[in-house]
Amino acid sequence: MPDYDVIVIGCGIAALTIANRLVPDKNVAIITKEKRDNSNSVLAQGGIAAALTNEDTCDAHFTDTVVAGCRHNDADAVWKLAAEAPGRIRRLINQGMAFDRDNDGHLIFGKEGAHSCRRIIHVGGDATGKHLINHLLEQVSDRVTLIEDETAVDLITSGKHCTGVTTAAQHGDRKRYTASHVVLATGGCGGLYTYTSNAPSITGDGVAMAYRAGAELADMEFIQFHPTLLYHDGQGKGLISEAVRGEGAVLINNQGERIMKHVHLLKDLAPRDVVARTIFSRMLSGEQIFLDISMIEAFDQKFPTITGKLHSNGIDPEKGLIPVIPGAHFSMGGVRTDLVGQTSINGLFAAGETACTGAHGANRLASNSLLEGIVYGNRIAEKIKGCHGEDSCSLTADLKTALPVSLSLPEKTTIRQMMLEHVGITRSEAGLHKVIRWLETYKQQIDGCDLSELTTDQLTKVNMITAGWLIATSALMRTESRGAHFREDFPVADDLNWYQRPIIRKYETTEQLHTV
Numbered sequence: 001m002p003d004y005d006v007i008v009i010g011c012g013i014a015a016l017t018i019a020n021r022l023v024p025d026k027n028v029a030i031i032t033k034e035k036r037d038n039s040n041s042v043l044a045q046g047g048i049a050a051a052l053t054n055e056d057t058c059d060a061h062f063t064d065t066v067v068a069g070c071r072h073n074d075a076d077a078v079w080k081l082a083a084e085a086p087g088r089i090r091r092l093i094n095q096g097m098a099f100d101r102d103n104d105g106h107l108i109f110g111k112e113g114a115h116s117c118r119r120i121i122h123v124g125g126d127a128t129g130k131h132l133i134n135h136l137l138e139q140v141s142d143r144v145t146l147i148e149d150e151t152a153v154d155l156i157t158s159g160k161h162c163t164g165v166t167t168a169a170q171h172g173d174r175k176r177y178t179a180s181h182v183v184l185a186t187g188g189c190g191g192l193y194t195y196t197s198n199a200p201s202i203t204g205d206g207v208a209m210a211y212r213a214g215a216e217l218a219d220m221e222f223i224q225f226h227p228t229l230l231y232h233d234g235q236g237k238g239l240i241s242e243a244v245r246g247e248g249a250v251l252i253n254n255q256g257e258r259i260m261k262h263v264h265l266l267k268d269l270a271p272r273d274v275v276a277r278t279i280f281s282r283m284l285s286g287e288q289i290f291l292d293i294s295m296i297e298a299f300d301q302k303f304p305t306i307t308g309k310l311h312s313n314g315i316d317p318e319k320g321l322i323p324v325i326p327g328a329h330f331s332m333g334g335v336r337t338d339l340v341g342q343t344s345i346n347g348l349f350a351a352g353e354t355a356c357t358g359a360h361g362a363n364r365l366a367s368n369s370l371l372e373g374i375v376y377g378n379r380i381a382e383k384i385k386g387c388h389g390e391d392s393c394s395l396t397a398d399l400k401t402a403l404p405v406s407l408s409l410p411e412k413t414t415i416r417q418m419m420l421e422h423v424g425i426t427r428s429e430a431g432l433h434k435v436i437r438w439l440e441t442y443k444q445q446i447d448g449c450d451l452s453e454l455t456t457d458q459l460t461k462v463n464m465i466t467a468g469w470l471i472a473t474s475a476l477m478r479t480e481s482r483g484a485h486f487r488e489d490f491p492v493a494d495d496l497n498w499y500q501r502p503i504i505r506k507y508e509t510t511e512q513l514h515t516v
Contacts, residue, residue, distance in 0.1 A: 003029070004027050006181045006182075007181070008031070012041035012353075013373035015185035026384065032147070037137070045129070045243070046120065047243070051085065065361075068365040069362055077357040081376075097131075109121060113266065113272060125304050127304070147167075150175065151167060153167055153459060157214075160345060162347040164178035165179075183351055185373075187354060189203070189331045194416040194419075195236035206334070207335060210335040210345075210348070214345065217334065218336040222483060225272070225425050226329035227275035227324070231325035241303070250268045326425060332362065333474070357372070359376075363483035407458060410442065410461070427475050
Protein backbone atom coordinates (compact mmCIF):
# COMPACT_ATOMS: atom_id res chain seq x y z
CA MET A 1 0.00 0.00 0.00
CA PRO A 2 1.22 3.54 -0.71
CA ASP A 3 2.22 5.82 2.16
CA TYR A 4 -0.36 8.42 1.08
CA ASP A 5 -3.26 8.84 -1.30
CA VAL A 6 -1.77 12.11 -2.55
CA ILE A 7 1.64 13.75 -2.25
CA VAL A 8 1.79 17.45 -3.11
CA ILE A 9 5.30 18.84 -3.68
CA GLY A 10 5.25 22.54 -2.88
CA CYS A 11 3.40 24.82 -0.47
CA GLY A 12 2.05 27.73 -2.52
CA ILE A 13 -1.49 28.68 -3.48
CA ALA A 14 -2.00 25.75 -5.88
CA ALA A 15 -0.63 23.17 -3.42
CA LEU A 16 -2.71 24.39 -0.49
CA THR A 17 -5.86 24.73 -2.61
CA ILE A 18 -5.51 21.10 -3.66
CA ALA A 19 -4.89 19.90 -0.11
CA ASN A 20 -7.80 21.93 1.22
CA ARG A 21 -10.22 20.32 -1.25
CA LEU A 22 -8.92 16.77 -0.74
CA VAL A 23 -9.02 16.48 3.04
CA PRO A 24 -10.55 14.68 4.85
CA ASP A 25 -11.49 12.36 1.96
CA LYS A 26 -7.85 11.67 1.04
CA ASN A 27 -4.70 11.06 3.07
CA VAL A 28 -2.52 13.97 1.90
CA ALA A 29 1.15 14.84 2.46
CA ILE A 30 2.68 18.20 1.54
CA ILE A 31 6.45 18.24 1.02
CA THR A 32 8.24 21.59 0.90
CA LYS A 33 11.97 22.31 0.59
CA GLU A 34 11.83 25.10 3.15
CA LYS A 35 9.19 26.25 5.63
CA ARG A 36 5.46 26.12 4.97
CA ASP A 37 5.20 29.90 4.64
CA ASN A 38 8.02 30.18 2.09
CA SER A 39 6.72 30.37 -1.47
CA ASN A 40 6.18 32.75 -4.35
CA SER A 41 2.53 32.92 -3.38
CA VAL A 42 3.41 34.49 -0.03
CA LEU A 43 5.27 37.25 -1.89
CA ALA A 44 2.36 38.02 -4.26
CA GLN A 45 1.47 41.69 -3.84
CA GLY A 46 -1.01 41.72 -6.69
CA GLY A 47 -4.51 40.39 -6.26
CA ILE A 48 -6.85 38.02 -8.03
CA ALA A 49 -8.63 38.78 -11.29
CA ALA A 50 -12.28 37.81 -11.53
CA ALA A 51 -15.37 39.17 -13.29
CA LEU A 52 -17.39 39.98 -10.16
CA THR A 53 -19.01 43.31 -11.08
CA ASN A 54 -22.01 44.17 -13.22
CA GLU A 55 -19.71 46.15 -15.52
CA ASP A 56 -17.48 43.13 -16.16
CA THR A 57 -17.97 39.76 -17.87
CA CYS A 58 -16.14 36.48 -18.12
CA ASP A 59 -15.98 37.09 -21.87
CA ALA A 60 -14.07 40.33 -21.27
CA HIS A 61 -11.68 38.60 -18.86
CA PHE A 62 -11.18 35.87 -21.47
CA THR A 63 -10.43 38.42 -24.19
CA ASP A 64 -7.98 40.39 -22.05
CA THR A 65 -6.13 37.17 -21.18
CA VAL A 66 -5.84 36.17 -24.83
CA VAL A 67 -4.73 39.60 -25.99
CA ALA A 68 -2.06 39.77 -23.28
CA GLY A 69 -1.03 36.21 -24.17
CA CYS A 70 -0.48 37.24 -27.81
CA ARG A 71 -3.05 34.70 -29.00
CA HIS A 72 -0.79 31.84 -28.05
CA ASN A 73 -3.23 30.67 -25.37
CA ASP A 74 -5.22 27.47 -25.29
CA ALA A 75 -8.78 28.77 -25.67
CA ASP A 76 -10.40 26.07 -23.52
CA ALA A 77 -7.91 26.63 -20.71
CA VAL A 78 -8.50 30.38 -20.75
CA TRP A 79 -12.25 29.96 -20.68
CA LYS A 80 -12.09 27.59 -17.70
CA LEU A 81 -9.93 30.15 -15.90
CA ALA A 82 -12.19 33.12 -16.57
CA ALA A 83 -15.57 31.38 -16.29
CA GLU A 84 -14.82 29.57 -13.04
CA ALA A 85 -13.11 32.54 -11.35
CA PRO A 86 -16.23 34.18 -9.82
CA GLY A 87 -17.51 30.97 -8.27
CA ARG A 88 -14.11 29.97 -6.88
CA ILE A 89 -13.66 33.42 -5.31
CA ARG A 90 -17.13 33.36 -3.77
CA ARG A 91 -16.31 30.00 -2.23
CA LEU A 92 -13.20 31.49 -0.63
CA ILE A 93 -15.27 34.38 0.72
CA ASN A 94 -17.79 31.94 2.17
CA GLN A 95 -14.89 30.14 3.86
CA GLY A 96 -13.90 33.35 5.61
CA MET A 97 -11.38 34.94 3.25
CA ALA A 98 -11.68 38.67 3.96
CA PHE A 99 -10.94 40.59 0.77
CA ASP A 100 -10.55 44.37 1.00
CA ARG A 101 -13.84 46.30 1.11
CA ASP A 102 -14.85 49.95 1.21
CA ASN A 103 -16.73 51.67 4.04
CA ASP A 104 -20.04 50.41 2.65
CA GLY A 105 -18.86 46.81 2.68
CA HIS A 106 -18.39 46.48 -1.08
CA LEU A 107 -15.37 44.73 -2.57
CA ILE A 108 -12.67 47.13 -3.76
CA PHE A 109 -11.56 46.49 -7.35
CA GLY A 110 -8.19 47.58 -8.71
CA LYS A 111 -6.86 47.78 -12.26
CA GLU A 112 -3.60 46.45 -13.63
CA GLY A 113 -1.84 46.28 -16.97
CA ALA A 114 -3.76 45.01 -20.02
CA HIS A 115 -7.08 44.71 -18.14
CA SER A 116 -10.01 46.48 -19.79
CA CYS A 117 -11.69 47.30 -16.47
CA ARG A 118 -11.19 47.24 -12.70
CA ARG A 119 -11.46 43.55 -11.73
CA ILE A 120 -8.59 42.90 -9.30
CA ILE A 121 -9.45 42.17 -5.67
CA HIS A 122 -6.84 42.32 -2.90
CA VAL A 123 -6.28 41.49 0.74
CA GLY A 124 -4.35 43.84 2.99
CA GLY A 125 -3.74 46.27 0.14
CA ASP A 126 -0.60 44.71 -1.32
CA ALA A 127 -0.33 41.52 0.75
CA THR A 128 -2.88 39.29 -1.00
CA GLY A 129 -0.64 36.25 -1.31
CA LYS A 130 0.44 36.30 2.33
CA HIS A 131 -3.13 36.49 3.62
CA LEU A 132 -4.35 33.77 1.24
CA ILE A 133 -1.58 31.38 2.27
CA ASN A 134 -2.19 32.03 5.96
CA HIS A 135 -5.91 31.43 5.44
CA LEU A 136 -5.35 28.10 3.68
CA LEU A 137 -2.63 26.96 6.09
CA GLU A 138 -5.03 27.47 8.98
CA GLN A 139 -7.51 25.19 7.24
CA VAL A 140 -5.14 22.34 6.32
CA SER A 141 -2.26 22.33 8.83
CA ASP A 142 -3.86 19.87 11.25
CA ARG A 143 -5.46 17.75 8.51
CA VAL A 144 -2.45 16.91 6.34
CA THR A 145 1.05 15.58 6.90
CA LEU A 146 3.20 18.67 6.36
CA ILE A 147 6.86 17.78 5.74
CA GLU A 148 9.17 20.81 5.85
CA ASP A 149 12.86 21.24 5.02
CA GLU A 150 12.99 18.30 2.59
CA THR A 151 13.99 18.79 -1.03
CA ALA A 152 12.29 16.60 -3.63
CA VAL A 153 15.06 14.87 -5.57
CA ASP A 154 13.32 12.75 -8.21
CA LEU A 155 9.98 11.25 -9.06
CA ILE A 156 9.55 7.51 -8.61
CA THR A 157 8.03 5.88 -11.68
CA SER A 158 6.71 2.43 -12.53
CA GLY A 159 6.27 2.01 -16.25
CA LYS A 160 4.34 5.10 -17.32
CA HIS A 161 2.96 5.76 -13.85
CA CYS A 162 4.32 8.03 -11.12
CA THR A 163 4.30 6.28 -7.77
CA GLY A 164 6.07 8.67 -5.43
CA VAL A 165 9.10 10.85 -4.80
CA THR A 166 12.52 10.64 -3.20
CA THR A 167 13.68 13.52 -0.99
CA ALA A 168 16.78 14.86 0.71
CA ALA A 169 16.51 16.34 4.20
CA GLN A 170 18.71 19.29 5.14
CA HIS A 171 20.90 17.09 7.34
CA GLY A 172 21.51 14.70 4.44
CA ASP A 173 19.06 11.85 5.06
CA ARG A 174 17.42 10.38 1.93
CA LYS A 175 13.78 9.37 2.11
CA ARG A 176 11.25 7.71 -0.16
CA TYR A 177 7.51 8.41 -0.14
CA THR A 178 4.90 6.58 -2.22
CA ALA A 179 1.42 7.69 -3.26
CA SER A 180 -1.37 6.89 -5.70
CA HIS A 181 -1.18 10.47 -6.99
CA VAL A 182 1.68 12.99 -7.01
CA VAL A 183 1.25 16.72 -7.68
CA LEU A 184 4.13 18.96 -8.72
CA ALA A 185 3.46 22.47 -7.41
CA THR A 186 7.02 23.71 -6.94
CA GLY A 187 6.69 27.12 -8.61
CA GLY A 188 8.57 28.39 -11.64
CA CYS A 189 12.12 29.28 -12.62
CA GLY A 190 12.73 32.86 -11.44
CA GLY A 191 15.76 31.84 -9.39
CA LEU A 192 17.62 31.13 -12.65
CA TYR A 193 18.08 34.87 -13.19
CA THR A 194 20.15 37.56 -11.47
CA TYR A 195 17.15 39.81 -10.90
CA THR A 196 13.89 38.17 -9.87
CA SER A 197 10.75 38.79 -7.88
CA ASN A 198 10.70 35.13 -6.87
CA ALA A 199 11.66 33.53 -3.60
CA PRO A 200 15.32 32.36 -3.70
CA SER A 201 14.19 28.72 -3.47
CA ILE A 202 12.35 28.83 -6.83
CA THR A 203 14.92 27.20 -9.12
CA GLY A 204 13.00 25.12 -11.66
CA ASP A 205 12.89 21.98 -9.52
CA GLY A 206 9.51 20.78 -10.75
CA VAL A 207 10.20 21.02 -14.48
CA ALA A 208 13.65 19.46 -14.00
CA MET A 209 12.17 16.48 -12.12
CA ALA A 210 9.39 16.08 -14.66
CA TYR A 211 11.88 16.22 -17.53
CA ARG A 212 14.05 13.52 -15.93
CA ALA A 213 10.95 11.36 -15.49
CA GLY A 214 10.07 11.75 -19.18
CA ALA A 215 7.04 14.06 -18.88
CA GLU A 216 6.11 16.38 -21.73
CA LEU A 217 6.90 20.07 -21.30
CA ALA A 218 5.62 23.05 -23.25
CA ASP A 219 6.27 26.78 -23.80
CA MET A 220 9.46 26.84 -21.71
CA GLU A 221 10.80 29.81 -23.71
CA PHE A 222 8.16 32.18 -22.35
CA ILE A 223 9.62 33.82 -19.22
CA GLN A 224 7.80 36.94 -18.10
CA PHE A 225 9.92 39.74 -16.69
CA HIS A 226 8.06 42.02 -14.32
CA PRO A 227 8.86 45.62 -15.29
CA THR A 228 9.23 46.99 -11.77
CA LEU A 229 11.50 45.46 -9.17
CA LEU A 230 12.92 47.82 -6.58
CA TYR A 231 16.51 48.53 -7.70
CA HIS A 232 18.92 49.51 -4.95
CA ASP A 233 22.70 49.13 -4.55
CA GLY A 234 22.89 47.24 -7.85
CA GLN A 235 20.43 44.58 -6.72
CA GLY A 236 16.77 43.73 -7.19
CA LYS A 237 15.12 44.17 -3.81
CA GLY A 238 11.68 42.73 -4.45
CA LEU A 239 8.54 43.48 -6.39
CA ILE A 240 6.83 46.83 -6.80
CA SER A 241 3.32 45.71 -7.70
CA GLU A 242 1.72 46.60 -11.01
CA ALA A 243 -1.20 47.82 -8.92
CA VAL A 244 0.92 50.92 -8.19
CA ARG A 245 0.72 51.85 -11.88
CA GLY A 246 -2.94 50.90 -11.77
CA GLU A 247 -3.40 53.69 -9.23
CA GLY A 248 -1.74 56.21 -11.54
CA ALA A 249 2.04 55.88 -11.12
CA VAL A 250 4.10 56.43 -14.29
CA LEU A 251 7.55 55.37 -15.45
CA ILE A 252 10.07 58.15 -16.04
CA ASN A 253 13.78 58.41 -16.79
CA ASN A 254 16.34 60.49 -14.93
CA GLN A 255 15.38 63.50 -17.09
CA GLY A 256 11.78 63.23 -15.90
CA GLU A 257 10.47 62.07 -19.30
CA ARG A 258 7.63 59.53 -19.41
CA ILE A 259 9.08 56.51 -21.21
CA MET A 260 5.79 54.71 -22.06
CA LYS A 261 3.83 57.68 -23.34
CA HIS A 262 4.43 57.03 -27.04
CA VAL A 263 5.17 53.30 -26.93
CA HIS A 264 1.72 51.74 -26.46
CA LEU A 265 -1.90 52.87 -26.39
CA LEU A 266 -2.16 51.70 -22.77
CA LYS A 267 1.01 53.61 -21.89
CA ASP A 268 2.22 52.59 -18.42
CA LEU A 269 -0.41 49.84 -18.22
CA ALA A 270 0.71 48.13 -21.43
CA PRO A 271 1.32 44.37 -21.26
CA ARG A 272 4.30 43.45 -19.11
CA ASP A 273 6.51 42.26 -21.95
CA VAL A 274 6.18 45.63 -23.69
CA VAL A 275 6.94 47.63 -20.54
CA ALA A 276 9.86 45.41 -19.51
CA ARG A 277 11.51 45.66 -22.95
CA THR A 278 11.09 49.43 -22.97
CA ILE A 279 12.74 49.81 -19.56
CA PHE A 280 15.50 47.38 -20.55
CA SER A 281 16.32 49.25 -23.77
CA ARG A 282 16.39 52.56 -21.92
CA MET A 283 18.75 51.16 -19.31
CA LEU A 284 21.05 49.83 -22.04
CA SER A 285 21.22 53.44 -23.28
CA GLY A 286 22.46 54.54 -19.86
CA GLU A 287 19.20 55.89 -18.46
CA GLN A 288 18.01 55.27 -14.92
CA ILE A 289 14.32 54.46 -14.62
CA PHE A 290 12.00 55.47 -11.81
CA LEU A 291 8.40 54.88 -10.89
CA ASP A 292 6.86 58.25 -10.16
CA ILE A 293 4.32 57.75 -7.35
CA SER A 294 3.95 61.42 -6.41
CA MET A 295 0.32 61.56 -7.62
CA ILE A 296 -0.90 58.67 -5.41
CA GLU A 297 -2.57 59.92 -2.26
CA ALA A 298 -2.12 57.92 0.98
CA PHE A 299 0.44 55.65 -0.72
CA ASP A 300 1.50 54.15 2.61
CA GLN A 301 -2.07 53.11 3.38
CA LYS A 302 -2.75 51.63 -0.05
CA PHE A 303 0.61 49.86 -0.27
CA PRO A 304 1.85 49.14 3.27
CA THR A 305 4.09 46.23 2.24
CA ILE A 306 5.84 48.24 -0.47
CA THR A 307 6.17 51.23 1.88
CA GLY A 308 7.92 49.02 4.43
CA LYS A 309 10.21 47.65 1.72
CA LEU A 310 11.17 51.15 0.64
CA HIS A 311 11.94 52.28 4.18
CA SER A 312 14.03 49.17 4.87
CA ASN A 313 16.17 50.03 1.83
CA GLY A 314 16.60 53.67 2.82
CA ILE A 315 14.21 55.07 0.20
CA ASP A 316 11.72 57.74 1.27
CA PRO A 317 8.38 57.23 -0.54
CA GLU A 318 7.46 60.82 0.29
CA LYS A 319 9.99 61.93 -2.34
CA GLY A 320 7.80 60.23 -4.95
CA LEU A 321 10.44 58.28 -6.92
CA ILE A 322 11.15 54.54 -6.77
CA PRO A 323 14.17 53.26 -8.76
CA VAL A 324 13.14 50.13 -10.69
CA ILE A 325 14.55 47.39 -12.90
CA PRO A 326 12.86 44.46 -14.72
CA GLY A 327 13.25 41.03 -13.15
CA ALA A 328 12.26 37.43 -13.92
CA HIS A 329 8.75 37.00 -12.58
CA PHE A 330 6.71 34.15 -14.06
CA SER A 331 7.11 31.13 -16.31
CA MET A 332 4.21 30.67 -18.70
CA GLY A 333 5.56 27.27 -19.72
CA GLY A 334 6.15 24.16 -17.67
CA VAL A 335 4.92 20.59 -17.38
CA ARG A 336 2.23 20.14 -20.01
CA THR A 337 -1.18 19.28 -18.55
CA ASP A 338 -4.75 18.83 -19.65
CA LEU A 339 -7.66 20.80 -18.17
CA VAL A 340 -7.59 18.81 -14.92
CA GLY A 341 -3.85 19.03 -14.37
CA GLN A 342 -2.97 15.53 -15.61
CA THR A 343 0.48 15.30 -17.18
CA SER A 344 1.67 12.82 -19.80
CA ILE A 345 2.66 10.48 -16.95
CA ASN A 346 -0.21 8.63 -15.28
CA GLY A 347 -0.69 9.56 -11.65
CA LEU A 348 1.40 12.73 -12.00
CA PHE A 349 -0.32 16.11 -11.90
CA ALA A 350 1.15 19.60 -12.16
CA ALA A 351 -0.32 22.79 -10.77
CA GLY A 352 0.33 26.52 -10.61
CA GLU A 353 3.45 27.92 -12.20
CA THR A 354 5.02 24.46 -12.55
CA ALA A 355 2.27 23.52 -14.99
CA CYS A 356 1.57 24.65 -18.53
CA THR A 357 -2.18 24.53 -19.07
CA GLY A 358 -1.92 27.00 -21.95
CA ALA A 359 -4.05 29.55 -20.09
CA HIS A 360 -1.36 32.25 -20.06
CA GLY A 361 -0.17 31.96 -23.65
CA ALA A 362 3.03 33.88 -24.39
CA ASN A 363 2.57 36.47 -21.64
CA ARG A 364 0.54 36.17 -18.44
CA LEU A 365 -2.15 38.75 -17.75
CA ALA A 366 -1.64 40.48 -14.40
CA SER A 367 -3.32 38.83 -11.38
CA ASN A 368 -4.12 35.62 -13.25
CA SER A 369 -1.42 33.66 -11.37
CA LEU A 370 -3.04 33.29 -7.95
CA LEU A 371 -6.29 32.74 -9.85
CA GLU A 372 -4.77 29.87 -11.84
CA GLY A 373 -3.59 28.21 -8.63
CA ILE A 374 -7.11 28.46 -7.22
CA VAL A 375 -9.06 27.42 -10.33
CA TYR A 376 -6.82 24.59 -11.52
CA GLY A 377 -5.97 23.52 -7.97
CA ASN A 378 -9.68 22.91 -7.46
CA ARG A 379 -9.98 21.10 -10.79
CA ILE A 380 -7.08 18.79 -9.92
CA ALA A 381 -8.56 18.03 -6.50
CA GLU A 382 -11.95 17.28 -8.02
CA LYS A 383 -10.33 14.93 -10.54
CA ILE A 384 -8.36 13.10 -7.84
CA LYS A 385 -11.40 12.80 -5.58
CA GLY A 386 -13.17 11.01 -8.42
CA CYS A 387 -10.35 8.50 -8.87
CA HIS A 388 -10.91 5.06 -7.37
CA GLY A 389 -9.33 1.63 -7.53
CA GLU A 390 -9.09 1.61 -11.31
CA ASP A 391 -6.38 4.24 -11.06
CA SER A 392 -4.13 2.26 -8.74
CA CYS A 393 -0.95 0.62 -9.95
CA SER A 394 2.06 -1.32 -8.80
CA LEU A 395 4.28 0.73 -6.51
CA THR A 396 7.45 -1.12 -7.49
CA ALA A 397 9.76 1.47 -8.96
CA ASP A 398 11.64 0.90 -12.19
CA LEU A 399 15.22 -0.19 -11.66
CA LYS A 400 17.60 2.33 -13.19
CA THR A 401 21.32 2.09 -13.67
CA ALA A 402 22.83 5.23 -12.18
CA LEU A 403 26.27 6.54 -13.05
CA PRO A 404 28.72 7.41 -10.28
CA VAL A 405 28.74 11.02 -9.12
CA SER A 406 31.65 13.21 -10.16
CA LEU A 407 30.43 16.68 -10.91
CA SER A 408 32.15 20.00 -11.52
CA LEU A 409 29.36 22.58 -11.44
CA PRO A 410 29.36 26.37 -11.88
CA GLU A 411 28.36 28.80 -9.16
CA LYS A 412 24.69 29.77 -9.00
CA THR A 413 25.57 33.42 -9.62
CA THR A 414 27.31 32.41 -12.86
CA ILE A 415 24.28 30.43 -14.05
CA ARG A 416 22.03 33.39 -13.28
CA GLN A 417 24.26 35.84 -15.11
CA MET A 418 24.48 33.61 -18.22
CA MET A 419 20.70 33.21 -18.28
CA LEU A 420 20.09 36.94 -17.84
CA GLU A 421 22.58 37.85 -20.55
CA HIS A 422 21.54 35.31 -23.19
CA VAL A 423 18.01 34.07 -22.33
CA GLY A 424 16.63 37.19 -20.70
CA ILE A 425 14.36 39.98 -21.88
CA THR A 426 15.86 39.86 -25.39
CA ARG A 427 17.47 36.87 -27.13
CA SER A 428 19.47 36.18 -30.30
CA GLU A 429 20.51 33.04 -32.15
CA ALA A 430 24.20 33.62 -31.37
CA GLY A 431 23.55 34.21 -27.69
CA LEU A 432 21.28 31.17 -27.39
CA HIS A 433 23.84 28.91 -29.07
CA LYS A 434 26.49 30.22 -26.69
CA VAL A 435 24.53 29.55 -23.52
CA ILE A 436 23.31 26.15 -24.75
CA ARG A 437 26.88 25.02 -25.46
CA TRP A 438 27.92 26.26 -22.02
CA LEU A 439 25.02 24.53 -20.24
CA GLU A 440 25.58 21.28 -22.15
CA THR A 441 29.15 21.00 -20.86
CA TYR A 442 27.57 20.53 -17.44
CA LYS A 443 24.42 18.71 -18.58
CA GLN A 444 26.58 15.94 -20.05
CA GLN A 445 27.92 15.30 -16.55
CA ILE A 446 24.42 15.36 -15.05
CA ASP A 447 22.58 13.03 -17.43
CA GLY A 448 22.25 9.61 -15.89
CA CYS A 449 24.10 10.33 -12.65
CA ASP A 450 22.77 9.24 -9.25
CA LEU A 451 21.23 12.40 -7.82
CA SER A 452 20.59 10.74 -4.48
CA GLU A 453 24.29 11.13 -3.68
CA LEU A 454 24.34 14.90 -4.25
CA THR A 455 24.19 17.61 -1.62
CA THR A 456 21.12 19.86 -1.69
CA ASP A 457 23.33 22.67 -3.04
CA GLN A 458 24.53 20.45 -5.89
CA LEU A 459 20.97 19.31 -6.57
CA THR A 460 19.82 22.93 -6.86
CA LYS A 461 22.56 23.61 -9.40
CA VAL A 462 21.60 20.48 -11.36
CA ASN A 463 17.98 21.63 -11.53
CA MET A 464 19.03 25.16 -12.52
CA ILE A 465 21.22 23.81 -15.34
CA THR A 466 18.48 21.46 -16.53
CA ALA A 467 15.74 24.10 -16.46
CA GLY A 468 18.05 26.69 -18.04
CA TRP A 469 18.89 24.31 -20.87
CA LEU A 470 15.20 23.62 -21.46
CA ILE A 471 14.40 27.34 -21.61
CA ALA A 472 17.33 28.13 -23.91
CA THR A 473 16.71 25.26 -26.34
CA SER A 474 13.02 26.15 -26.51
CA ALA A 475 13.93 29.79 -27.19
CA LEU A 476 16.21 28.67 -30.03
CA MET A 477 13.39 26.61 -31.54
CA ARG A 478 10.90 29.49 -31.62
CA THR A 479 11.97 31.56 -34.64
CA GLU A 480 9.66 34.48 -34.01
CA SER A 481 9.12 37.15 -31.37
CA ARG A 482 5.94 36.64 -29.38
CA GLY A 483 5.02 37.96 -25.97
CA ALA A 484 7.69 37.34 -23.37
CA HIS A 485 9.93 35.63 -25.95
CA PHE A 486 11.66 38.40 -27.91
CA ARG A 487 14.21 37.46 -30.58
CA GLU A 488 16.32 40.34 -31.90
CA ASP A 489 16.73 38.39 -35.14
CA PHE A 490 13.01 37.72 -35.78
CA PRO A 491 9.99 40.01 -36.13
CA VAL A 492 7.10 40.22 -33.70
CA ALA A 493 4.34 37.79 -34.65
CA ASP A 494 1.19 39.51 -35.85
CA ASP A 495 -1.06 36.57 -36.80
CA LEU A 496 -4.62 36.50 -35.53
CA ASN A 497 -4.95 32.73 -35.21
CA TRP A 498 -4.46 30.40 -32.25
CA TYR A 499 -0.86 29.28 -32.29
CA GLN A 500 0.28 25.65 -32.17
CA ARG A 501 2.25 25.10 -28.97
CA PRO A 502 5.41 22.96 -29.32
CA ILE A 503 5.71 20.13 -26.83
CA ILE A 504 9.15 19.13 -25.56
CA ARG A 505 9.93 15.48 -24.98
CA LYS A 506 13.05 14.15 -23.37
CA TYR A 507 15.94 13.79 -25.79
CA GLU A 508 19.61 13.93 -25.01
CA THR A 509 20.83 16.67 -27.36
CA THR A 510 19.52 19.87 -28.86
CA GLU A 511 19.57 18.36 -32.34
CA GLN A 512 17.18 15.62 -31.19
CA LEU A 513 14.73 17.99 -29.51
CA HIS A 514 11.50 17.66 -31.44
CA THR A 515 8.04 19.18 -31.40
CA VAL A 516 4.73 17.43 -31.82
